[in-house]
Amino acid sequence: MEQPVLAFIGGGNMARSLVGGLVADGHPAARIRVADPSAEKRAALAADYGVAVHADNTEAAADAAVVVLAVKPQVLRAVAEGLAPVVQARRPLVISIAAGVREPDIRRWLGGEVPVVRTMPNTPALVQSGATALYANPLVSAAQREVAESVLRAVGVTLWVEEEALLDAVTALSGSGPAYFFLLMECLEAAGVRLGLTPEQARLLTLETAYGAAKMALASGEDPAVLRARVTSPGGTTEAALRVFAEAGLGEIVARAVTAARDRAEELGRILGGEGR
Ligand SMILES: NC(=O)C1=CN([C@@H]2O[C@H](COP(=O)(O)OP(=O)(O)OC[C@H]3O[C@@H](n4cnc5c(N)ncnc54)[C@H](O)[C@@H]3O)[C@@H](O)[C@H]2O)C=CC1
Numbered sequence: 001m002e003q004p005v006l007a008f009i010g011g012g013n014m015a016r017s018l019v020g021g022l023v024a025d026g027h028p029a030a031r032i033r034v035a036d037p038s039a040e041k042r043a044a045l046a047a048d049y050g051v052a053v054h055a056d057n058t059e060a061a062a063d064a065a066v067v068v069l070a071v072k073p074q075v076l077r078a079v080a081e082g083l084a085p086v087v088q089a090r091r092p093l094v095i096s097i098a099a100g101v102r103e104p105d106i107r108r109w110l111g112g113e114v115p116v117v118r119t120m121p122n123t124p125a126l127v128q129s130g131a132t133a134l135y136a137n138p139l140v141s142a143a144q145r146e147v148a149e150s151v152l153r154a155v156g157v158t159l160w161v162e163e164e165a166l167l168d169a170v171t172a173l174s175g176s177g178p179a180y181f182f183l184l185m186e187c188l189e190a191a192g193v194r195l196g197l198t199p200e201q202a203r204l205l206t207l208e209t210a211y212g213a214a215k216m217a218l219a220s221g222e223d224p225a226v227l228r229a230r231v232t233s234p235g236g237t238t239e240a241a242l243r244v245f246a247e248a249g250l251g252e253i254v255a256r257a258v259t260a261a262r263d264r265a266e267e268l269g270r271i272l273g274g275e276g277r
Pocket residue numbers: 009010011012013014015035036037038041057070071072073075079097098099120121122123124175
């Protein structure tokens with residue numbers, strides 16, 4: 001089956017990762033267009049991936065079966081309204097990767113009845129290790145779901161949620177999640193330095209431990225609690241550390257932090273949709 005023509009509106013970091021992943025996966029570069037106002041970004045995308053580039057969004061979307069909105073949330077409204085005539089004329093599948101902006105707002109800005117898939121990727125997509133949740137409005141066909149999934153699968157794993165509100169929970173968990181792990185890395189590194197390791201030693205040991213733990217959890221398919229128990233010798237060092245975490249209420253702290261992120265996602269969705277602040 002011939003691959004669909006994809007048009008990326010916005011050629012920044014995320015679009016670059018998606019385009020790179022798609023081309024590496026065998027999507028023909030001749031069937032990818034990217035629109036970006038920056039001549040420098042256009043030149044780099046054309047040189048690195050051989051895709052067609054445009055300064056004009058409507059031109060890029062003109063023959064596309066799939067239009068990927070990859071601009072910052074703050075400019076999404078203007079971009080969607082600018083694309084409304086071509087989208088209404090051709091009814092492509094529209095995929096948004098913008099954080100926070102809700103599907104009914106995107107659909108309204110595009111002029112009405114349009115199949116829209118809203119997604120929430122995360123920054124490890126930049127190294128093809130992303131985790132993306134997708135939500136489809138009822139106008140999206142089964143074949144279009146497949147296409148949307150294949151676009152995001154180019155940068156990592158994907159899963160569907162059937163209620164758009166759950167994307168706020170996803171944003172709080174995996175969207176913001178890399179920052180939580182980076183914070184823990186910062187803390188571990190600082191603790192190692194306090195105990196006498198050099199910053200370089202502490203960083204290497206921290207990063208490799210984080211990578212190894214994630215890789216092991218994924219590869220083994222075991223419950224993290226089981227893997228944790230295997231590290232924790234009775235009366236040993238890990239137990240001493242875990243007791244401190246438990247006494248400080250780490251589980252409750254994490255739950256409160258993720259809930260705060262979810263609440264902010266809801267609030268941002270209202271603000272970006274123009275429902276006041
Ligand atoms: N960076 C990340 O890891 C994540 C990003 N996202 C979402 O992805 C979207 C893109 O983010 P990034 O790629 O990081 O941003 P970016 O700033 O690297 O890319 C945005 C691109 O849009 C272009 N642009 C600006 N105005 C435009 C217009 N009117 N028409 C066409 N293009 C225009 C800019 O020149 C820029 O190249 C955002 O909505 C963000 O919420 C979501 C999850 C994670």
